[in-house]
Amino acid sequence: MSDDLKKLIIDYVKHEYLEDEAEEEIDENTPLISSGIVDSFSMVSLKTFLEKKFEIKIPDEKATTETFDTVNNIINLLKEFNIA
Amino acid sequence: MAYSNKAKEFYVDALKGIKDAGTFKEERFIESPQAANITVEYPVGADTKKVLNFCANNYLGLSSHPDIIKAAHEGLDLRGYGMSSVRFICGTQDIHDELERKLTQFLGTEDTILFASCMDANAGVFDVVLDKEDAMISDRLVHASIVDGMRLCKAQLFNYKHMNMDHLEEKLKETQDCRFRMIITDGVFSMDGDIAPLDRIVELAEKYDAMVMVDDSHATGFIGKTGRGTHEYCGVVGKIDIITTTLGKALGGASGGCVSGRKEIVDLCRQRARPYLFSNTVPPVIIAAANKVIDLISKTTDRRDKLENNTEYFRKKMTDAGFDIREGIHPIVPIMLYNAKLAQDMAHDLYEEGIYVIGFSFPVVPKGQARIRVQISAGHDKEHLDKAIAAFIKIGEKYRILGKKKKEIIEMYGY
Numbered sequence: 001m002s003d004d005l006k007k008l009i010i011d012y013v014k015h016e017y018l019e020d021e022a023e024e025e026i027d028e029n030t031p032l033i034s035s036g037i038v039d040s041f042s043m044v045s046l047k048t049f050l051e052k053k054f055e056i057k058i059p060d061e062k063a064t065t066e067t068f069d070t071v072n073n074i075i076n077l078l079k080e081f082n083i084a
Numbered sequence: 085m086a087y088s089n090k091a092k093e094f095y096v097d098a099l100k101g102i103k104d105a106g107t108f109k110e111e112r113f114i115e116s117p118q119a120a121n122i123t124v125e126y127p128v129g130a131d132t133k134k135v136l137n138f139c140a141n142n143y144l145g146l147s148s149h150p151d152i153i154k155a156a157h158e159g160l161d162l163r164g165y166g167m168s169s170v171r172f173i174c175g176t177q178d179i180h181d182e183l184e185r186k187l188t189q190f191l192g193t194e195d196t197i198l199f200a201s202c203m204d205a206n207a208g209v210f211d212v213v214l215d216k217e218d219a220m221i222s223d224r225l226v227h228a229s230i231v232d233g234m235r236l237c238k239a240q241l242f243n244y245k246h247m248n249m250d251h252l253e254e255k256l257k258e259t260q261d262c263r264f265r266m267i268i269t270d271g272v273f274s275m276d277g278d279i280a281p282l283d284r285i286v287e288l289a290e291k292y293d294a295m296v297m298v299d300d301s302h303a304t305g306f307i308g309k310t311g312r313g314t315h316e317y318c319g320v321v322g323k324i325d326i327i328t329t330t331l332g333k334a335l336g337g338a339s340g341g342c343v344s345g346r347k348e349i350v351d352l353c354r355q356r357a358r359p360y361l362f363s364n365t366v367p368p369v370i371i372a373a374a375n376k377v378i379d380l381i382s383k384t385t386d387r388r389d390k391l392e393n394n395t396e397y398f399r400k401k402m403t404d405a406g407f408d409i410r411e412g413i414h415p416i417v418p419i420m421l422y423n424a425k426l427a428q429d430m431a432h433d434l435y436e437e438g439i440y441v442i443g444f445s446f447p448v449v450p451k452g453q454a455r456i457r458v459q460i461s462a463g464h465d466k467e468h469l470d471k472a473i474a475a476f477i478k479i480g481e482k483y484r485i486l487g488k489k490k491k492e493i494i495e496m497y498g499y
Contacts, residue, residue: 019245036451041231042224044241 002075005084009071012049017042028071043068050074056081106424107447117148118337120463124440135440136468138458141333143306143415144387145463151380152336152373159372167365171198172354175365183371186378187344191304191312191329192321195350198371200363202301202330202341203229208357209297209326209343210237214266219259222268223247223280227299230268239266246273249284256292264295266325271300271314272307275449275457277416279307282318297326301341302416305334305381306388306462325349331370336377340366391415391462394469398460401473406486408493415460419476420453422490423497427454430479437475452499 006028013026017038024037032038038046047063050056058077067077078084102108112126122137146152159179169175180198187196199205206229210220218239222230225246234241242259244251252267259265267289269280282298289296300313308316315324326349331340343353353360381387395415403409408420421427427443434441434456445454458472480486485493 017245020248036446039224042243045243048240048242 002084005075005078006071008053009050009074013038013046013071016045016049026071028075030071031069032071033065033069038068040065046074050078054078054081054083056083106428106445118142119148120145120461120465120468122440126435133435133438135435135438136464136472138439138441138460138464138472140337140459140461141302142337142461142463143302143334143391143459144381145391145461146334146377146380146387147337147463149336149380152376155376156369156373160369163368163372165369166367169365170361170363171365172361177368177371179368179371179375180365183375183378184342186375186382187342190378190382191327191344192315193324193327193344194347196342196344197350197353197357197360198366199341199343199357199360200366201332201339202299202328203232204359204363205328205341205343206230206233206299207236208233208359209328209349209353210234210239210266210268211358212352212356213295213326213349214239214264216240217262218264218266219262220266220268221252221255221259221294223270223273225273225275226268226270227274227301230270230299234268247278247280249281249288252285253288253292256288256294260292265292266295266297268297269299270302271298271327272302272414272416274302274416275444275455276410276418277302277412277414278410279303279314279317279412279414282314282320282324286318286320286323295325296323297328297345298324299328301328301330301333302414304329305377306391307414310385311381311388331366331374331377335381336370336373338370338373340370340374387462391460394462394464394466395460397466398458398469398473401469402476405473405477405480406488407476407480408485408489417458417460419456419458420490420493421455421485421497422452422494423499424454426483426485426493426497427456430483431456433479433482434475437478439472439475452494 010026047058051058067073075084112124114122114124115132116123118140120137123132123134125132163177163179167175184196184198210233214237216238219242220234220239221242223246224243242255244255267285272279285296303313305311307314315321326345328343399417410418424445427445431441431443441456441458443456
């Protein structure tokens with residue numbers, strides 16, 4: 001489950017945030033926000049994607065730039081919702 | 085004392101953090117009118133230096149144009165200095181109405197409302213026309229003032245990859261259930277000089293029943309054959325529902341902005357836009373001068389034509405010299421350097437050569453995309469451009485970057 005989840009989020013991040021010609025590789029530990037791949041303004045689409053996909057509501061206080069900075073951090077957040 | 089040591093230390097640390105990150109902004113004192121030639125005191129306390137200005141938004145060279153200064157003087161004499169009021173109490177003069185009508189005609193829209201700035205226009209407009217059952221779909225690189233405006237609005241926020249029409253279409257499909265959708269973009273993006281493909285955006289908007297909002301601050305007055313803006317350049321005059329723009333760049337460069345577009349939207353802004361309702365009116369002196377600016381650029385395209393020629397000349401000479409420049413036609417010319425320190429060092433050396441330009445790096449531009457942003461003006465003469473090109477070549481040789489592309493520059497200097 002966790003590997004599937006990891007792939008799902010990585011695929012989404014690549015499609016949503018990387019330019020088509022981008023050569024960057026992303027894994028579960030790649031910093032997304034602190035590295036500038038995802039800016040804090042664009043982070044909202046990732047949050048909306050997770051909320052729709054898993055039918056959850058991530059409260060604003062949990063949707064921090066730290067929580068969303070790596071795929072691993074996001075998976076840890078999803079664990080709180082008994083996903084992953 | 086209410087201003088405790090705890091608070092003071094917190095702010096001192098915050099300032100130190102900005103300095104440590106290398107993003108601390110310093111002001112440079114200019115001791116002359118805004119123009120191609122300026123006198124600058126930098127750093128503070130240093131002897132003044134005469135330099136050529138290549139970083140102003142003075143695209144048409146009207147900031148200190150004698151006709152504009154004369155019109156400003158007349159405005160001051162005939163309508164006074166301040167109005168001491170917001171627009172709807174006792175802050176609207178005949179010349180405010182005149183300027184709104186002139187802007188409407190110039191932009192080819194239905195109506196216009198002035199704001200204290202385009203920042204205010206962008207901060208106010210979304211909240212007036214959209215609510216929580218609606219969607220804002222914005223380009224990811226829109227100006228900070230649009231980001232703030234969207235944050236103040238309850239509508240759901242979506243964004244698409246910079247100028248990527250396939251991604252925009254995905255978002256339009258994703259938001260089919262919303263009541264109203266609005267596609268939101270800059271006409272020209274300020275860090276790259278990229279021009280939004282408004283023709284394709286309008287096509288998608290018509291296909292998916294969405295409105296279109298464009299901030300044309302870096303286009304009004306000079307983009308398009310007669311300088312009306314990005315919508316003229318892309319052949320979609322009359323099809324943009326909301327245009328916001330500024331008087332603070334090409335149109336004389338003082339201050340003030342506007343929302344121009346569908347009549348009902350402008351009417352609603354007059355009733356509900358908070359920055360309009362609660363900001364002082366734009367002062368008569370600026371309004372009188374802005375009226376003159378619109379007269380001047382409606383009568384002749386000489387200045388925008390000179391700007392176009394200057395831009396073409398500068399871009400060609402710099403490309404021939406081997407600089408890595410983002411392609412385009414806009415007077416914003418980004419000289420790509422990728423490494424933040426290299427951009428800062430080169431800008432510093434160019435200042436020593438008498439060329440005033442600024443290096444931009446993260447977070448103003450994406451990481452690894454540091455550059456010097458050159459801005460060309462109709463106020464520049466060929467000798468100014470040649471001096472700047474010669475200085476760039478001298479400094480480019482010093483840092484051994486001429487003829488080098490992205491990969492090689494990064495190999496030499498890192499990200």
